[in-house]
Amino acid sequence: MSAEIRMERMTSPEIGAAIEAGVTTVVVAAGAVEQHGPHLPLFMDAEHGDRLAVEIARRLERALVAPTIRVGWSAHHMAFSGTVSLEKDTFLAVCRDYCVSLAHHGFRRVCFVPSHGGNFAPLAEAREAFNEAAGPDCSVDVYSDLIEVIGTWREIAEAEAGLGARVGGHADIAETSIMMAMHEGLVREELAACGQLTTPAEEPELIRRVLSEGFRSVTPTGILGDARGATAGLGEKMITALADRIAAHFAG
Template sequence: MPQKTSFDVRLGKWTRREFRQAMESCQLKGCILPLAAVEQHLEHMAMEHDWRSVNVIAEQVAEALRPGVVVAQGIMAGISEHHMKHPGTLSLSPGTFLSVVDDLVDSLVRAGFENILVLNGHGGNVIPCQQTWDQFLRRHPVNLHFMSYWDVLNQEDALDLLEGGHRLPEDLPGHAQEFETSMALRWFSENVRSQAMQDQKDRSPLLGTREKGEAFTRRIVERLTDYMHGMLAGSRKQTIPPFHP
């Protein structure tokens, strides 16, 4: 393993020697690639929310699986055309976004990773990725998975932890409402403007609490850790879809 004073799960913090030694040791077996967005999150939350939240989850999963997993620098901006009426939103066209995802996955494959989890934190990225994932699997014949970090949550979690509504996906994850506000209050409360929550028409963010954010995070990290452990152990393998010309 690399001669580091501490193990940092963020790949960008490593030197090339440290990474090379980690791969040669065969202990580093998987990588998480976060996807997100920079867009409006109502009046009360900072526009970087999706990026911060997906990285919080990714880094905790990697910590649970250390030294076998690292988190690569993913894509901060996503497909957010539907939010462009709110100035400050940054959006990529679907073609550009998918091309960059493909290039980053290719880079990780060429680096030697055989288990890659592309972990999404923005709803607008989901359908474009799902619709093209067969092509990704054919281009990159490794154990390549795509999911949003909230995909491991279910109706029971919504009923157990949410007060304002229990619909999936309208309330869980929703958008800048009880769930996302709770996550922000737990992990980056400086991004939440409490006065704005009082002023805006949507009242559901007021139901968000730090405690709910902690409870959701605990469930998400535990289940995603189990999911990726299966990837590393070989019990959760992605199959290459057949090609029908």
């Protein structure tokens, strides 16, 4: 079997051989191409999904990584220039077709990893439909705990830098640090700013408002939290901690 685990970089015979050898779990990241404040590029969530999926598959072992679904449901970001969004039904149809295709080739487990906040609830709600579409020989699982993601970032930011209060969940110190860990040269550090601050108790209501009223109704900068104080080292620790937790969910 090839040492490569990203399917789009493998050949068809290599993937077939891996499945024959019992590598029948596949990780699918579901990201977005949308605004991330004045300082981060639009592909933040898609790139984060690429990295997370690989890290999670390595922890699960005997797993491959499907191509990331790079555009997600981002209707609540459309007030900001450049955002590309699928309709929710379109996004879920793409995810369903992934499940059908992967099951057809012999994968027995599909693990969805949302790397964009707006994708969490739709994927969780569609899990039963995905399982029905994949058929009886393939199970579909979805990691759906957005609050745990934000909490994990907050724990790392507080433990490493005493800046947990700057984590808000979007274009904040966490996502800025993660982008610096992946592509430091693409972060406009001089434009990193404080956006709409929140607390853990306020997060569920804030997420509801963002999804129902749109992002600009909550934060005119497009930032939830505070982007200042980010570092690549902090980003690497956040990626590691989140991959550990999501892999534990799928392994449990």
